[in-house]
Amino acid sequence: MATDDTQNVIDQPEVMKPRMATIEIAGKKVEVPEGITVVKAMWYAGIDVVRGIGCLGGFCGACATYYRTKDDPKVRTCLACQTAVQDGMCFTMMPPFPARKATYEIQKLQDPKQDLFNFYPEAPLCRNCNACTEACPQRIDVREGVWKAVFGDFKSVSEMFMDCVMCGMCTPVCIADIAPNLVALYVSRAQGAHFAEKPIGLDTRIKEIQDGRFNDEWNNILKMSDKELAEHCATVR
Amino acid sequence: MDIHALQQIVHRTRDARRKQTIPKFSPADRDQLIHKYHPDFRASAYRSIRFGPNEGEKTVVELATLLEGDSPIHDDLDLTPQYQTDVLVIGGGGAGCAAALHAQGAGAKTILATKLRLGDSNSVMAQGGMQVSVAPEDSPVTHFLDTLKGGHMENDHALLKVMVEEGPSIAKWLLELGVLFDRQADGNLHVKKGGGSSKPRLVTCSDYTGLEIMRVLKDEVLNQKIQLLEFAAAIELLSDDSGACTGAIFKDLDNQRHVVVAAKSVILATGGIGRLHIQGFPTSNHYGATGDGLCLSYRMGAKLAHIDTFQYHPSGAVYPEQLIGALVTEGIRSEGGQLVNAKGDRFVNELDTRDVVSSSIIRECEEGRGIRTMSGRVGVWLDTPILDAEHGAGTVEKHFPAMMLQFERFGIDISKDPVLIYPTLHYQNGGVKIDTNSETNVKNLFVAGEASGGLHGRNRLMGNSLLDLMVYGKRSGLTAAGRAGSMKQGKLTLKHLERFRAEAKQHGNVSGVISPMILPAYTRKVG
Numbered sequence: 130m131a132t133d134d135t136q137n138v139i140d141q142p143e144v145m146k147p148r149m150a151t152i153e154i155a156g157k158k159v160e161v162p163e164g165i166t167v168v169k170a171m172w173y174a175g176i177d178v179v180r181g182i183g184c185l186g187g188f189c190g191a192c193a194t195y196y197r198t199k200d201d202p203k204v205r206t207c208l209a210c211q212t213a214v215q216d217g218m219c220f221t222m223m224p225p226f227p228a229r230k231a232t233y234e235i236q237k238l239q240d241p242k243q244d245l246f247n248f249y250p251e252a253p254l255c256r257n258c259n260a261c262t263e264a265c266p267q268r269i270d271v272r273e274g275v276w277k278a279v280f281g282d283f284k285s286v287s288e289m290f291m292d293c294v295m296c297g298m299c300t301p302v303c304i305a306d307i308a309p310n311l312v313a314l315y316v317s318r319a320q321g322a323h324f325a326e327k328p329i330g331l332d333t334r335i336k337e338i339q340d341g342r343f344n345d346e347w348n349n350i351l352k353m354s355d356k357e358l359a360e361h362c363a364t365v366r
Numbered sequence: 367m368d369i370h371a372l373q374q375i376v377h378r379t380r381d382a383r384r385k386q387t388i389p390k391f392s393p394a395d396r397d398q399l400i401h402k403y404h405p406d407f408r409a410s411a412y413r414s415i416r417f418g419p420n421e422g423e424k425t426v427v428e429l430a431t432l433l434e435g436d437s438p439i440h441d442d443l444d445l446t447p448q449y450q451t452d453v454l455v456i457g458g459g460g461a462g463c464a465a466a467l468h469a470q471g472a473g474a475k476t477i478l479a480t481k482l483r484l485g486d487s488n489s490v491m492a493q494g495g496m497q498v499s500v501a502p503e504d505s506p507v508t509h510f511l512d513t514l515k516g517g518h519m520e521n522d523h524a525l526l527k528v529m530v531e532e533g534p535s536i537a538k539w540l541l542e543l544g545v546l547f548d549r550q551a552d553g554n555l556h557v558k559k560g561g562g563s564s565k566p567r568l569v570t571c572s573d574y575t576g577l578e579i580m581r582v583l584k585d586e587v588l589n590q591k592i593q594l595l596e597f598a599a600a601i602e603l604l605s606d607d608s609g610a611c612t613g614a615i616f617k618d619l620d621n622q623r624h625v626v627v628a629a630k631s632v633i634l635a636t637g638g639i640g641r642l643h644i645q646g647f648p649t650s651n652h653y654g655a656t657g658d659g660l661c662l663s664y665r666m667g668a669k670l671a672h673i674d675t676f677q678y679h680p681s682g683a684v685y686p687e688q689l690i691g692a693l694v695t696e697g698i699r700s701e702g703g704q705l706v707n708a709k710g711d712r713f714v715n716e717l718d719t720r721d722v723v724s725s726s727i728i729r730e731c732e733e734g735r736g737i738r739t740m741s742g743r744v745g746v747w748l749d750t751p752i753l754d755a756e757h758g759a760g761t762v763e764k765h766f767p768a769m770m771l772q773f774e775r776f777g778i779d780i781s782k783d784p785v786l787i788y789p790t791l792h793y794q795n796g797g798v799k800i801d802t803n804s805e806t807n808v809k810n811l812f813v814a815g816e817a818s819g820g821l822h823g824r825n826r827l828m829g830n831s832l833l834d835l836m837v838y839g840k841r842s843g844l845t846a847a848g849r850a851g852s853m854k855q856g857k858l859t860l861k862h863l864e865r866f867r868a869e870a871k872q873h874g875n876v877s878g879v880i881s882p883m884i885l886p887a888y889t890r891k892v893g
Binding site for chain 1: 585650892
């Protein structure tokens with residue numbers, strides 16, 4: 130069933146006659162309105178997209194795409210839902226890349242910093258080429274992150290990779306076969322599970338609830354009539 | 367006029383506005399405002415559901431049509447299962463991952479099936495945070511009362527009490543899995559204040575809370591080797607003679623084949639309906655948010671609750687065109703971002719509940735105090751540069767890196783220029799009615815997360831969704847797993863569908879559509 134296509138700006142009357150751009154989608158030339166996103170350009174060209182679409186908001190990393198602009202030999206990377214098309218652009222979506230993800234029981238790790246070398250033995254082989262950093266659509270200094278991970282600075286890595294949407298575009302470009310996003314994910318989880326401070330207040334609250342500290346208050350409000358409860362709610366500030 | 371020229375009014379009026387305080391509406395004024403301007407009160411957008419468990423109740427036309435829709439399954443489909451499992455989780459977002467992890471952790475064989483990739487969901491986009499009453503001056507009771515007030519007193523008390531009480535232990539579970547919540551200097555969780563809440567209660571991971579939680583949960587689902595069926599869209603449930611749920615039929619989106627999964631119990635965690643674009647609204651939702659779980663449960667005989675109420679997030683982007691509908695996090699307003707109309711005036715307390723703020727934005731635009739873009743859309747300004755002015759240069763960049771990057775890609779620096787916003791369809795307040803174990807009135811059919819209904823009443827408070835996902839994901843997983851050991855796999859039949867079709871026939875097969883929708887029809891028909 131089709132709905133009114135409100136998301137598709139191209140069909141809005143106000144932009145019925147946009148300036149058109151000639152682009153190339155996976156090798157095929159098509160005309161689309163200039164400035165729409167790469168994903169919308171595919172819809173406009175009549176291409177159903179199932180793989181390669183996710184949140185459409187720049188968070189899920191599903192729409193990893195390779196593209197090139199007019200007269201520039203450099204192949205770049207982008208998130209298709211976050212990038213506008215321009216005349217002469219050509220692009221193709223990246224299929225899922227067969228990177229190896231290590232499996233681990235994060236809480237049972239004895240020495241997370243040393244374990245990194247067991248899970249991802251290729252991580253220290255980084256040859257500093259910087260291709261991963263150039264490929265990152267989130268502008269993370271990926272190369273620096275891999276180095277920091279190897280040198281055990283897990284805290285910095287976890288901060289640097291908070292923006293990582295796991296699109297995986299850093300992986301196919303790595304000449305040492307590292308999957309930097311997976312390395313960073315392991316490092317961030319290890320940082321959270323093993324090296325971050327335990328929040329005392331949270332444990333206190335959990336214990337208070339278990340010990341029934343709020344029971345009287347619960348008993349009091351749960352027997353109120355709807356009207357009494359509404360009045361009581363109004364007093365909460 | 368050019369949009370950049372129109373922004374000047376925000377810069378010119380900033381200093382005067384900084385000193386202003388805007389009182390919250392009185393309950394009476396608030397009701398009046400909502401009744402007049404909130405989309406939930408546009409009678410023309412609604413109709414009665416003609417048959418089924420919610421016969422006679424009103425919902426939006428788009429949803430009613432799908433609920434009455436016919437199944438794509440023919441009666442003679444071979445129901446020999448390709449997979450057999452204890453617990454089948456449908457949906458790969460926050461609730462689905464939490465359910466699968468707890469079910470498998472409790473010893474049940476678990477399959478997680480999802481329409482797109484594991485993790486692709488609304489959960490991953492949650493920016494604002496997760497409400498947990500962790501601050502010393504706060505309590506689960508206060509969390510309960512705030513939520514109740516926000517939900518117009520219609521929240522299911524039992525569901526809500528469970529959620530607020532289990533919040534802290536869920537936060538601990540996430541921390542143990544390695545989720546990096548923001549901390550105070552003393553190591554305690556940093557909490558922010560959200561709209562409609564009386565105490566700071568939002569635990570956050572920068573403005574990537576959902577992304578951070580989902581990265582970890584996805585990784586954990588893979589680590590636990592939970593069996594995955596990706597690009598598998600659920601298109602029908604299965605039931606035995608007694609009407610209990612016994613599995614589901616999927617369509618493999620890669621090869622269009624049917625896949626039958628036999629399960630002792632099924633957990634639907636299929637999310638919301640933003641992509642139905644009800645009332646023509648743009649949406650902040652994920653591509654797959656087409657309400658599939660509602661249609662599937664409804665045909666099984668599950669009762670829905672509060673399906674006449676939706677949340678329109680006050681701040682969806684209106685400009686640039688590429689970001690239409692995308693969310694501008696409420697966190698901006700929490701930190702002092704002001705809403706400004708075309709005259710340069712504030713018109714609402716920015717931290718009022720979402721329904722109130724959305725209604726007042728719609729009022730400004732309908733009464734001619736909105737700002738029109740080159741493409742004809744209308745919105746009001748959200749003064750983002752005021753954050754740097756108030757709290758020091760670099761605040762926006764430091765606290766909202768995701769937002770900064772999103773706009774920067776289109777040449778807009780939100781720390782220097784305000785953004786234009788209008789309410790965007792954000793959340794389905796209601797859904798399938800559940801009990802405190804997440805079970806529906808259909809035996810062995812559980813629903814968790816946004817597809818479930820009752821917990822949030824008629825309006826959800828910011829940050830309560832992430833908590834809902836985790837708490838009821840967990841409870842559904844544990845209950846379903848607990849039951850698996852002591853029960854046999856039920857027969858796989860389409861009896862419920864026979865009943866549903868007979869009822870539809872009595873009403874003249876009114877809808878004429880096939881549901882669920884699976885994916886929105888955005889592809890232009892060329893030629």
